[in-house]
Amino acid sequence: MLVVVLALGLWLLGWVLGTPKPLRWGAIGVLWLAAVGVNLALPEGHPLREMTGGDARVWLAVALGFAVVVGYRAMLSRLKSRVAAVNVPTPSAFSEAEVARYARHILLREIGGPGQRRLKDARVLVVGAGGLGAPVLLYLAAAGVGEIGVIDDDTVETSNLQRQIIHADQRVGMDKVESAEIAMRAMNPYVQVKPYKRRLDAETAGLIAEYDLVLDGSDNFDTRYLINQLCVAAGKPLIAAAITQWEGQLSVYDPAREGPCYACVFPVRPAPGTVPTCAEAGVAAPLPGVLGSMMAMEAVKLITGAGAPLRGRLLIYDALYAETRLIGVKRRADCTVCGAVH
Ligand SMILES: [Zn+2]
Numbered sequence: 130m131l132v133v134v135l136a137l138g139l140w141l142l143g144w145v146l147g148t149p150k151p152l153r154w155g156a157i158g159v160l161w162l163a164a165v166g167v168n169l170a171l172p173e174g175h176p177l178r179e180m181t182g183g184d185a186r187v188w189l190a191v192a193l194g195f196a197v198v199v200g201y202r203a204m205l206s207r208l209k210s211r212v213a214a215v216n217v218p219t220p221s222a223f224s225e226a227e228v229a230r231y232a233r234h235i236l237l238r239e240i241g242g243p244g245q246r247r248l249k250d251a252r253v254l255v256v257g258a259g260g261l262g263a264p265v266l267l268y269l270a271a272a273g274v275g276e277i278g279v280i281d282d283d284t285v286e287t288s289n290l291q292r293q294i295i296h297a298d299q300r301v302g303m304d305k306v307e308s309a310e311i312a313m314r315a316m317n318p319y320v321q322v323k324p325y326k327r328r329l330d331a332e333t334a335g336l337i338a339e340y341d342l343v344l345d346g347s348d349n350f351d352t353r354y355l356i357n358q359l360c361v362a363a364g365k366p367l368i369a370a371a372i373t374q375w376e377g378q379l380s381v382y383d384p385a386r387e388g389p390c391y392a393c394v395f396p397v398r399p400a401p402g403t404v405p406t407c408a409e410a411g412v413a414a415p416l417p418g419v420l421g422s423m424m425a426m427e428a429v430k431l432i433t434g435a436g437a438p439l440r441g442r443l444l445i446y447d448a449l450y451a452e453t454r455l456i457g458v459k460r461r462a463d464c465t466v467c468g469a470v471h
Contacts, residue, residue: 261420275320
């Protein structure tokens with residue numbers, strides 16, 4: 130008791146005199162040494178020894194407990210500063226409002242500050258602002274992809290609104306790329322949207338060179354095979370999905386990084402009229418939402434390097450029975466599109 134009272138007295142005296150903390154700890158250290166010394170030097174039963182604990186081992190245990198607490202706190206603060214160093218983007222990279230906006234991404238170990246920075250620096254081209262394009266564009270904008278190009282030559286029709294959730298009733302008749310831009314800017318003013326009101330064809334092929342990654346949400350085989358060719362030639366990864374009625378499929382085509390291209394997996398282009406389009410066969414409203422969200426997810430993964438992308442795997446989703454299948458797909462040496470190039 131005497132030692133504890135003396136220690137508290139020393140600390141209070143130091144506090145009143147404004148003595149720096151290390152000095153105060155030093156004084157208490159000297160007091161501790163004195164207590165240990167008294168307990169070792171004086172015989173058992175000596176009144177002074179009784180007043181200072183009676184046993185030097187008590188004071189060794191106190192010191193040990195103190196060391197454990199101090200060590201634990203030091204470790205905790207070191208871990209905290211390390212997490213902060215890794216995950217908080219530098220002020221020059223993000224405004225305070227952006228850090229607040231992307232906080233849930235920054236918390237993820239696989240994305241963090243550096244991943245969010247990569248998203249901001251990324252340039253992604255989305256072909257088609259329809260059923261698949263709608264969730265793709267909204268999620269890429271929400272995720273903070275810095276530059277998003279969208280190419281489509283259609284206008285919004287009433288029959289689109291059953292599933293193309295990026296458009297709105299009052300925008301029927303507007304160009305789809307313009308309608309999409311309005312929704313994306315309303316969602317996130319920090320991303321740059323580049324609308325291209327045209328079809329992707331041989332003439333507009335140069336666009337691909339300006340982007341790091343292409344997402345194909347087009348609804349016809351001509352465009353799909355053309356995008357694949359252009360991406361293979363430019364060495365850009367392609368995330369492509371297709372849907373009809375209740376079923377959809379999705380993969381990442383990236384022959385520049387050991388994966389197959391679209392033509393490796395689908396070498397024979399279906400004869401015109403053999404595969405019905407959504408306009409002919411119908412499509413369930415949330416289906417493009419499921420596949421389009423998965424496309425956006427793959428894009429976020431490819432850009433940030435998180436997890437394992439669907440490269441070399443084809444995902445098939447059967448909504449009617451809530452079943453998914455994954456099929457391994459390989460590059461073909463005799464592929465007419467990527468075989469000769471690589
Ligand atoms: Zn190929």
